[in-house]
Amino acid sequence: MIIKSIKLDNFRCHKEFNFDFKKKTSIIVGENGSGKTSVLEAIYIALLGKSFRATDPDILKRDSEFYRIEINFTNGEKTVVAYSLINGVLKKQFLVGEKKYLRLPKKYRYPIVLFLPDDLHLIGSSPTRKRDFFDRILGGLDDNYSNLLNRYEKALKQRNDLLKKYSEFNLDEVKNVIFSWNLLLAKYGVEIRKKRQEFIFEINNRLTETYRSIAENSDILELEYQLQGEDISESEYLKRLEDELQRDLILGHTGFGIHRDNYNFIFNNSDADGSASRGEVRSIILALKFIEAELIYEKTGKRPIVLLDDVFSELDETRQKSLTSNFKDNQVIITSVDIVN
Ligand SMILES: Nc1ncnc2c1ncn2[C@@H]1O[C@H](COP(=O)(O)OP(=O)(O)O)[C@@H](O)[C@H]1O
Ligand SMILES: [Mg+2]
Numbered sequence: 001m002i003i004k005s006i007k008l009d010n011f012r013c014h015k016e017f018n019f020d021f022k023k024k025t026s027i028i029v030g031e032n033g034s035g036k037t038s039v040l041e042a043i044y045i046a047l048l049g050k051s052f053r054a055t056d057p058d059i060l061k062r063d064s065e066f067y068r069i070e071i072n073f074t075n076g077e078k079t080v081v082a083y084s085l086i087n088g089v090l091k092k093q094f095l096v097g098e099k100k101y102l103r104l105p106k107k108y109r110y111p112i113v114l115f116l117p118d119d120l121h122l123i124g125s126s127p128t129r130k131r132d133f134f135d136r137i138l139g140g141l142d143d144n145y146s147n148l149l150n151r152y153e154k155a156l157k158q159r160n161d162l163l164k165k166y167s168e169f170n171l172d173e174v175k176n177v178i179f180s181w182n183l184l185l186a187k188y189g190v191e192i193r194k195k196r197q198e199f200i201f202e203i204n205n206r207l208t209e210t211y212r213s214i215a216e217n218s219d220i221l222e223l224e225y226q227l228q229g230e231d232i233s234e235s236e237y238l239k240r241l242e243d244e245l246q247r248d249l250i251l252g253h254t255g256f257g258i259h260r261d262n263y264n265f266i267f268n269n270s271d272a273d274g275s276a277s278r279g280e281v282r283s284i285i286l287a288l289k290f291i292e293a294e295l296i297y298e299k300t301g302k303r304p305i306v307l308l309d310d311v312f313s314e315l316d317e318t319r320q321k322s323l324t325s326n327f328k329d330n331q332v333i334i335t336s337v338d339i340v341n
Pocket of ligand 1: 011012013014030031032033034035036037038039057058059060061062
């Protein structure tokens with residue numbers, strides 16, 4: 001699938017915006033604040049169904065009544081996203097193939113590899129940020145994973161709401177009302193961990209080799225999934241939630257679970273955070289993006305569209321070349337403050 005053009009109405013700062021894309025590499029150039037990331041965001045919504053950074057009320061141009069995204073593909077197909085009043089309520093609708101949908105059907109989705117400026121700081125970033133990073137990749141590769149994670153997060157929220165409602169003095173009462181949520185968290189938690197472990201295994205199978213193809217050296221790189229506690233069974237997971245109930249009641253939130261797991265990069269047997277140089281860190285992130293695109297292609301047979309937000313000009317010439325050659329079969333859309341040659 002190749003995007004031919006985009007047309008935006010009332011999308012963020014764009015009252016009206018039109019752009020024609022090249023088959024291979026397109027570059028959107030503009031000052032900071034001119035709306036470049038917003039264009040990538042619009043593409044992302046039209047291809048995957050929702051934004052990577054915000055909800056529709058934030059996206060709707062201030063003082064406007066609707067927004068609209070129209071994407072035309074080179075094969076003649078098109079996707080329209082309209083966020084407008086329906087029976088007095090603002091709603092988003094997808095118009096594809098003469099039909100309207102409230103959610104973008106799977107068959108009309110198309111994979112994207114997104115590269116944001118902040119990704120360059122992944123290695124030294126917080127566990128939350130790292131989990132979000134890998135959760136998004138995994139979710140793009142495996143629908144079951146996104147579903148599991150959604151369910152886990154809903155159950156976690158319910159449990160946390162209960163923890164806030166009761167105090168540690170009602171322990172026996174809470175034990176009963178919270179039990180079903182413990183069960184769900186243990187069930188989904190263990191499944192999510194398993195999927196993350198399999199995914200990390202797949203990444204590690206390729207990581208050093210991919211990294212070396214960029215850095216042209218003999219460094220060794222490994223991604224480590226760091227569990228909070230041990231690798232435990234569902235019943236042990238459940239027991240831990242039960243054992244920590246009193247502490248959770250005092251804290252007002254759930255202290256144990258996969259929402260606390262972390263990822264580390266091990267670079268030549270040391271933590272990459274602190275040992276890898278700025279350039280090496282960039283090569284590591286590039287390697288991850290290459291692997292993500294590769295895995296998507298292997299799993300779906302589709303070459304993801306690559307969106308590079310303000311990162312291309314941040315890379316030195318060698319890494320730019322490596323990126324261009326790795327994504328030679330993908331449509332690549334770059335944003336930049338400077339003109340890129
Ligand atoms: N809902 C909105 N309505 C109007 N302007 C918005 C809205 N949301 C964001 N903006 C503005 O849009 C501008 C462009 O944002 P962005 O796409 O991030 O620009 P760039 O990536 O080119 O720096 C920002 O100046 C921001 O203040
Ligand atoms: Mg931007």
